[in-house]
Amino acid sequence: MESHEKGLQKTLQTRHITMISIGGIIGAGLFVGSGAVINTTGPGAVLSYAIAGLLVVLLMRMLGEMAIVNPDSGSFATYAREAIGPWAGYTIGWLYWFFWVIVIAIEATAGASIIHGWIPSLPIWMISLVLTFLLTLTNVYSVRSFGEFEYWFSMIKVVAICAFMLTGLVILFGFLPAHPSPGLSNLTQHDGFLPKGFTSIFIGILTVVFSFFGSEIAAVAAGESSNPEKNVVKAINSVVIRILLFYVGSVAILVLLLPWDQADLLKSPYVTMLDMVGIPAAAQVMNVIVLTSVLSCLNSALYTNSRMLYSLAKRGDAPKVLLRLSKNGAPVPAVLLSTIAAYICAIFNFVSPDKLFLFLVNASGAIALLVYIVIAVSHMRLRRKYEKENPGVLKLKMWMFPYLTYATIAAMIVILFSMAFVESMRSQFYLTMLIAVLVVLSYTFVKKKKKANVIEETREDLHA
Template sequence: MNSQISTPRAGALRHALGNRQMSMIAIGGVIGAGLFVGSGSAIGMAGPAVLVAYAAIGLLVVLVMRMLAEMAVAAPGSGSFATYATREFGPWAGLSIGWLYAYQWMVTIGFEAIAGASIVHRLLPPIPTWLAALVMLASLIAVNFGRVESFGTFEFWFAMIKVAAIVAFLLVGLAAILGLFPGFAAPGLSNLTGQGGFAPEGWGPVAMASLAVFFSYFGTEVVTIAAGEAKDPANAVRRGINSVVWRILLFYIGSIFVIVMLLPWSSTEVAASPYVAVLNELHIPGAAVFMNLVVLTAVLSCLNSGIYSSSRMIHAMALRGETPKAFTRVNRHGVPTAAVILGSAGGLATIVANYFVPSDSVYQFLLNSSGSVAVVVYFGITLTQLRFRTRVDRSDPGSLRVKMWGHPYLSVLVLVALLVVTAGMLVSADTRLSLALTLLVTAIAVAAGILTQVTRRRGAPAEEEPMEQLDGQAI
């Protein structure tokens, strides 16, 4: 594909995102609000051994993204793994995983809107949470109604702010660990190995903490969704996903290492807000306000990505005939407006509910209803890659530009690890309800997918799109 911005055909998206924007979209997908806030509860459960949980789950995510890169570089498109599932298993699979993924983002949009509104309310108490959430969501819907470059530009700067904040945190933290920060005595290894040792509560809590860690990584796949509107999709996907390794090492494991080195793991301040706790310990003024603004940026980035990802998934499914044709239509900027509206519906419904129901109730409802769709999506990616690689190795060996490491052994290892994560959710009382809701939603999605496929075959088989077309960049 050349580097020129293409004019969309009817129903087609514009290829307008540059490599710089794609790189930042990939980075923004890795750094979410879960890193800044959710890491505190994981540290409280596992102690310093939470580093093992972050490393292990990080490795799992890296392997899943490598599998996705293998398929995405071969056939980049906004439908990403849902398109590949359709090709390898049939429309029922693409429809199921596509709707599950869109549903996950719809719920996440509402969840993040409430979280962001709570931050705004803390900083500016006169502003009610429902109004703050409505303004944020409406603003980002407007951004997504414009050219895709608008989404890319906003995501670029959101990611830049998050990266700058974490890099500054790491530099300050490293200076404190080495005893180079003024007025702070380096604690050495006392926090890492003291208070009961490296795994003070044993390794069982480390496994439970891994469940929380798992969901904080979700979002790394957004760059493959955006590939459908990139100027150079194959190279952008390859570069973006290949760099996931160092991002996880630097942003997640690096910052968690700083926290557990500088503060006791059992500190209540760490559990509440680990980054603020470190900055307060170093007597840096305005730490709470600064981190609240950074977390708010992460929330806005998540809202922006959520609206974009859900709408593009819905649009891609419509192009394959798996959702109503109305969602194929794009405006003069090449934006699927009907899909953007549907993709934002979950957030809008949440704000309406938040007007009548206390925020904590809405927050808890969203946590439970979102379930564990990420696990199902990763299952789908892994099974699809195994089928895809077998087919390609048989029909066109040596054609892949990016290959999964250690295939098929590491791919099978990922399946086993995902089964372990699922078993852990079944054992834990805190996640059992989420797992049950996810299985229910998945069963509904699969049933709808099978029914749609059967109906299409009986009704008009001659109009069904040939599978070979899904290998190209039409989507």
């Protein structure tokens, strides 16, 4: 194990960064969750996806602007520290780490459940631990091995969603005689485009906005990119196309193809599409694709968590041992700590799923929105600083600054506090706020400890 003096290796290529950013957006939330959103919102779910997607596009543009000026493995936590203060960088960095630890446990269990369906003799808890362990190895070996695995995971997801969309279009344009095209009937019948009223769109946004979380990983990966400026610009500029095509486009096909009020068809809408064109074992094909999404999420979560820990340690907000690197430039202790924490959460999931694990899941529920708000506020402050100190440094600029940044901050705050008024999300809101307050309080303890260490070191130097 080597020291951190050489720093993280910058071996991620353009194709890695591009596919990492794509993979961050296409997940089980699209393949599985889109049907539930359509069933609760109606055809108007397309607007929910479009509005939430627009907000995320704006946020990624802000993040891209900051990432080009300062490509750092801590990403938005680093920018929050610089723009708002050390306490903000500390708080959002640890909250983000906590969020992905919970996601690792959830995704490992989901993936294990799929494999258990194929091999019932293997217990789910064992499979979940094995999956996490295997992907830990790819992250421990080198950043390039992570990039390669994520590249191919993302490629499979992209091919799958494009195939699904093509299948849907084949049916809609009437190229499948066995299943006549429904045309626009699913938009006009079944109580119309907004069967549950305009407010249902807003409820849909509350659910959908979390599906986009993960696209910010491209900015984290920029710190290990061989050409961060080129790669970040390419990744951020393509966010618009990805959201329009993969989310809004595919959901639009689903609402045209399937009646919104038939829950049995929407339980797994992509399986329904495959059944329509007579593809054998459609459910198993879907299981393979969802498993790929799960493994991709696990891989990315372990990566981004270790880099966030590394960044926190570099600024004295986490133990210095997390700065140790392998000969391949991988922060092994940081990866292992994330893995161990995920193992513990996975154990909670099997020992106390309805108490301990449910508490952890709910406590991480609104962290994505806190991260989004911090990104926007950091951009507001740093943009003015950059323009004042070195205007030429901005290679990628946020549109209509500062108005769109203000509008995005306001929208995210409204979405966050609206969670307190939605019964299914209320516990997530309050528990996340509780965890956030506890992390802020822990910062005061860490700050006092660091101050005491500085005083002690000064005394030792004077007596030396």
